[in-house]
Amino acid sequence: MAEYITQAEIISNGRTAVVDDTILVTGMPATAGSKALENFKPLFDAEAVARLKANGYVISGKANVGEFALDILGETSYYGAVTDADGCLAGAASSLVAAGKADCALCLDVNGAPRRAAALSETVFIKPTYGTVSRHGAIPCVCSAEQIGVAARSVAHAADTLGVIAGFDQKDGTCIHESACYHITNAEGLRVFTADELGSQKKAEDALTAAGARIRRGSFAIAEAVRSAWHVLLCAEVCNNLSRYDGVKYGYRAPVYTNIDELYTNSRSQTLGITAKSMILYGSDVLSKDRYTQCYEKALRIRRLAHETLTKLFSEYDVFLLPACSVPSYKNGSLELLYRESLFTAPASITGFPAVALRGVQLIAAPLMETKALTAAAVLEGVI
Amino acid sequence: MAFEIVIGLEVHAELATRSKIFCSCSSERGAEQNRSVCPACAGMPGMLPVINRKVIDLAMTAGMLLNCQINRVISFDKKNYYYPDLPNAYQITQWFSPICRDGFINIDTQDEPRKIGIKQIHMEEDAGKLIHDSVTGTSLVDFNRTSVPLIEIVSQPDLRSAGEVTAYLHRLRALLRYGGISQARWEEGSIRCDVNISVRREGADEKSVRTEMKNMNSLSAIERAIEYESTRHIEAIEYGTERLIQETRGWDDAQGCSFSMRHKETAADYRYFPDPNLMPIRIDENWIKRIQSALPETPELRAGRYIQAYALSKPDCELLVSSPAIADLFEAVAEKTGLPRETAAWIISDLFRIARRLKTNLDDISISSEKFADLIIMVANNEINRAAGRKALDMLFEHGTDPRDFARDNNLAINKDTGDMEQVVRQILRDHADIVSDYVGGRVKARQALVGAVMRALKGKGDPAIVNHILDDAIAKLPSE
Numbered sequence: 112m113a114e115y116i117t118q119a120e121i122i123s124n125g126r127t128a129v130v131d132d133t134i135l136v137t138g139m140p141a142t143a144g145s146k147a148l149e150n151f152k153p154l155f156d157a158e159a160v161a162r163l164k165a166n167g168y169v170i171s172g173k174a175n176v177g178e179f180a181l182d183i184l185g186e187t188s189y190y191g192a193v194t195d196a197d198g199c200l201a202g203a204a205s206s207l208v209a210a211g212k213a214d215c216a217l218c219l220d221v222n223g224a225p226r227r228a229a230a231l232s233e234t235v236f237i238k239p240t241y242g243t244v245s246r247h248g249a250i251p252c253v254c255s256a257e258q259i260g261v262a263a264r265s266v267a268h269a270a271d272t273l274g275v276i277a278g279f280d281q282k283d284g285t286c287i288h289e290s291a292c293y294h295i296t297n298a299e300g301l302r303v304f305t306a307d308e309l310g311s312q313k314k315a316e317d318a319l320t321a322a323g324a325r326i327r328r329g330s331f332a333i334a335e336a337v338r339s340a341w342h343v344l345l346c347a348e349v350c351n352n353l354s355r356y357d358g359v360k361y362g363y364r365a366p367v368y369t370n371i372d373e374l375y376t377n378s379r380s381q382t383l384g385i386t387a388k389s390m391i392l393y394g395s396d397v398l399s400k401d402r403y404t405q406c407y408e409k410a411l412r413i414r415r416l417a418h419e420t421l422t423k424l425f426s427e428y429d430v431f432l433l434p435a436c437s438v439p440s441y442k443n444g445s446l447e448l449l450y451r452e453s454l455f456t457a458p459a460s461i462t463g464f465p466a467v468a469l470r471g472v473q474l475i476a477a478p479l480m481e482t483k484a485l486t487a488a489a490v491l492e493g494v495i
Numbered sequence: 496m497a498f499e500i501v502i503g504l505e506v507h508a509e510l511a512t513r514s515k516i517f518c519s520c521s522s523e524r525g526a527e528q529n530r531s532v533c534p535a536c537a538g539m540p541g542m543l544p545v546i547n548r549k550v551i552d553l554a555m556t557a558g559m560l561l562n563c564q565i566n567r568v569i570s571f572d573k574k575n576y577y578y579p580d581l582p583n584a585y586q587i588t589q590w591f592s593p594i595c596r597d598g599f600i601n602i603d604t605q606d607e608p609r610k611i612g613i614k615q616i617h618m619e620e621d622a623g624k625l626i627h628d629s630v631t632g633t634s635l636v637d638f639n640r641t642s643v644p645l646i647e648i649v650s651q652p653d654l655r656s657a658g659e660v661t662a663y664l665h666r667l668r669a670l671l672r673y674g675g676i677s678q679a680r681w682e683e684g685s686i687r688c689d690v691n692i693s694v695r696r697e698g699a700d701e702k703s704v705r706t707e708m709k710n711m712n713s714l715s716a717i718e719r720a721i722e723y724e725s726t727r728h729i730e731a732i733e734y735g736t737e738r739l740i741q742e743t744r745g746w747d748d749a750q751g752c753s754f755s756m757r758h759k760e761t762a763a764d765y766r767y768f769p770d771p772n773l774m775p776i777r778i779d780e781n782w783i784k785r786i787q788s789a790l791p792e793t794p795e796l797r798a799g800r801y802i803q804a805y806a807l808s809k810p811d812c813e814l815l816v817s818s819p820a821i822a823d824l825f826e827a828v829a830e831k832t833g834l835p836r837e838t839a840a841w842i843i844s845d846l847f848r849i850a851r852r853l854k855t856n857l858d859d860i861s862i863s864s865e866k867f868a869d870l871i872i873m874v875a876n877n878e879i880n881r882a883a884g885r886k887a888l889d890m891l892f893e894h895g896t897d898p899r900d901f902a903r904d905n906n907l908a909i910n911k912d913t914g915d916m917e918q919v920v921r922q923i924l925r926d927h928a929d930i931v932s933d934y935v936g937g938r939v940k941a942r943q944a945l946v947g948a949v950m951r952a953l954k955g956k957g958d959p960a961i962v963n964h965i966l967d968d969a970i971a972k973l974p975s976e
Contacts, residue, residue: 157541282545399766
């Protein structure tokens with residue numbers, strides 16, 4: 112029985128949120144870390160932002176992201192990467208949350224960057240089930256997979272804020288009517304799966320065992336195939352979605368051109384960075400007439416296989432425990448490293464299953480079973 | 496050696512929805528430039544497409560009227576290409592699984608009725624419009640038309656002549672209008688046509704070269720273009736005037752010739768892939784039934800009904816059903832007058848003539864069926880003559896004038912006072928003694944001149960039957976010389 116609160120009565124609930132720069136907030140620029148959207152001012156709030164505002168959150172600002180949130184930790188941002196005192200890359204949104212500059216952050220999880228950022232800082236990030244949080248107002252990149260998630264200093268707080276932004280929205284045709292539960296319960300009897308192919312998570316396994324969970328090792332043999340397929344889908348959609356930044360309507364336009372082709376070529380050459388450009392080239396190749404069947408269509412089949420494999424796995428387990436990344440810190444990013452690291456983030460990305468990342472690990476659960484991943488995460492945050 | 500012309504058509508029809516296909520902007524024409532635009536149809540990031548279900552209803556209606564199979568799962572795909580009038584740099588269309596397949600349209604040609612296959616119908620969004628300013632050398636974009644819903648109706652290459660193409664397009668357009676699917680107006684571009692044409696020696700199995708003519712927007716231009724293009728192909732094959740290549744050609748109607756636009760071999764690869772933002776939609780039995788139960792009577796059935804019920808000729812019925820507005824008017828007026836044949840004649844010879852003179856589209860004719868019926872009755876009852884009736888129809892068409900008021904104000908009521916008429920006839924016979932003697936002397940045609948003179952003297956109000964009778968009487972009574 113929620114009490115009815117009129118707009119005028121809504122005052123801050125004391126919580127502040129930063130919003131990463133791939134998500135639109137009226138009155139604040141939205142660059143997606145790209146020169147292509149330099150000075151772009153959105154005309155409306157993202158649905159998730161509108162819901163935060165309606166629930167008394169104060170949007171304290173925007174956080175830098177890598178160009179279109181495609182990279183490891185923001186290193187490809189046109190506006191400069193965020194690094195810590197040791198010169199290591201750090202996600203801007205999670206750094207602000209970790210430093211207490213905001214209580215939580217909304218981040219668009221396109222290629223796993225917010226999960227990596229949380230795992231490498233003292234924060235938690237939850238990427239919810241695909242379709243449970245509206246993507247209305249998220250700058251589109253990989254529409255079939257990306258989701259707005261929440262970064263916070265505690266699992267409980269992330270879960271709480273996710274509850275505020277989640278729920279059906281008719282402005283997003285992929286939104287589902289079913290809702291997930293974000294309660295943190297007892298980890299006693301939780302069935303946890305770990306994969307041989309992805310390495311051991313000793314500390315996390317011990318902590319979960321101590322809390323009464325049962326850990327089983329098994330095989331996730333399709334890990335590498337999933338990564339390859341993910342890159343095909345990722346690049347194809349990046350190629351498609353970034354085409355609209357053509358210098359005609361808004362954003363950056365090259366100062367010199369003699370015809371429309373040059374306007375396109377010059378504007379896009381002068382704005383997009385090497386990571387985005389590489390993905391666009393690869394994406395336009397996999398979608399081409401000659402390669403569609405052997406690349407794109409095959410990737411869609413692997414996506415289906417990944418879905419079936421994980422669905423079967425979750426008929427026996429509650430949570431899939433795996434690393435969030437392979438190294439404890441990154442000084443520099445590269446395309447090759449990005450590809451390598453997506454071995455860990457691709458399974459949840461390609462299937463749209465929910466995942467919680469913290470303290471170096473990731474916990475994937477079945478669709479709408481966020482509560483299982485949150486429960487396991489709550490055990491880890493107290494121990495590791 | 497005889498040649499066979501092979502033609503397939505791709506017709507784009509703008510759907511008669513109130514809003515666009517993926518956003519709630521108005522899709523009506525006539526708005527000031529860039530007024531029917533929102534962040535979604537202007538390609539701003541962050542907006543997601545949400546399907547307007549009315550679009551699916553109309554596409555299904557079209558499929559049923561064109562005897563197609565309706566796919567039970569609907570999906571959309573992205574077609575990638577750069578053009579300034581395409582704000583997202585991709586068009587949402589149906590590439591992999593069009594909503595309708597395998598239909599046909601029956602057409603009547605001079606020789607025999609023919610069945611023209613429909614390969615598929617798919618839904619897609621329109622692009623915007625570029626406006627080139629030759630004074631400043633700049634180009635401006637108007638996004639009012641972006642994301643306006645279209646269906647593309649792709650025929651099989653079953654058409655064999657410009658005449659068949661015209662018959663097909665007439666019938667297709669009528670069906671689109673009967674179904675409330677599209678306004679389908681050539682002049683405003685709410686229907687437009689790509690023509691694929693090739694020529695081969697009759698009976699030969701040789702591979703022919705196909706050219707495509709894009710965005711034709713008038714029936715007469717399409718006919719001329721087909722004549723020109725087929726002649727060009729035949730001359731190339733028979734006399735080697737040029738080497739034909741597969742290409743897209745434009746049509747210059749002013750010059751009366753086609754010209755090369757781009758080669759098909761180097762045409763863009765559109766990189767189609769399924770649009771992940773639009774979830775597949777399942778069409779269930781109830782949906783099919785709902786659309787089926789609302790289908791209109793087709794022009795074909797209507798024409799058949801007119802032939803049966805009113806004993807009208809087939810060509811007349813075809814003309815009456817060519818536009819639902821006309822067919823509705825015919826039925827209403829025929830019912831009120833009880834004179835279907837006269838009604839058909841008034842519509843086909845008089846109403847169409849006025850429409851041609853005023854360049855009014857038949858679909859836009861809106862005159863009161865009561866007043867039109869009254870006019871036909873007045874003429875049938877000899878209250879006014881046919882010529883006066885035509886004038887009254889002019890006034891009714893252009894100004895909505897009541898024919899009774901018009902007849903009264905202009906003193907057109909037929910004069911039935913025979914005393915008056917006898918006097919006039921006698922006067923005319925006196926004034927035109929030379930014509931009378933011509934007539935009596937055997938020049939039969941001279942009689943018409945006398946009738947005309949009498950009618951003029953009666954200011955068009957003479958009842959022709961009575962005038963003729965009195966005239967014959969008066970001539971018979973003339974003293975012989």
